[in-house]
Amino acid sequence: MAFGVNNITVLGNITRDPELRFTPSGTAVANFGLAVNRNVQNKNSGEWETQVDFFNVTAWYKLAENCAESLSKGDRVLVSGRLSQDSWESKDGQKRSTVKIIANVIAPSLEFASCRLEKNPRAEEGVSSGSVSGEGVSGGSVSGEGKSGKGGIEEADFSDEDIPF
Incomplete structure (x- = not known):
């Protein structure tokens, strides 16, 4: 089929x-x-x-x-x-x-506008997934939070300036 x-x-x-x-x-x-x-x-x-x-x-x-x-x-x-x-x-x-x-x-x-991307942690996996909230014509940013993921791997903290895009 x-x-x-x-x-x-x-x-x-x-x-x-x-x-x-x-x-x-x-x-x-x-x-x-x-x-x-x-x-x-x-x-x-x-x-x-x-x-x-x-x-x-x-x-x-x-x-x-x-x-x-x-x-x-x-x-x-x-x-x-x-x-x-x-x-x-x-x-x-x-x-x-x-x-x-x-x-x-x-x-x-x-x-025609910018937005702010906020990461929402997944409760079970300790991994972040994106959520978007409109902020009109304000500056956009991406923020990350250090969390311990599966297998003991730790996610690094970073700032907006560290992101290449």
């Missing part, structure tokens, strides 16, 4: 604040809307026109919590993930479906 490829990456603006909720088992899930502009040429006039595609985006686990804490309506973000189709039957018996993006990466666009 041949396998297909289901990857999508879009850059757009958040249309509604991420809504964070939890499943009965305690798993975090966040949903928000994303508007993606694209330019198409009008066949009659030859003029370029902007068209907008709207997507629903779902994030799970820590990514969901970070989205709800860090992102808001109007933020420009890059979303990478896969497409998923939900199907249901309406009250009047009509079959309905919608396609949404299940995100595995969500990152702010630094095209």
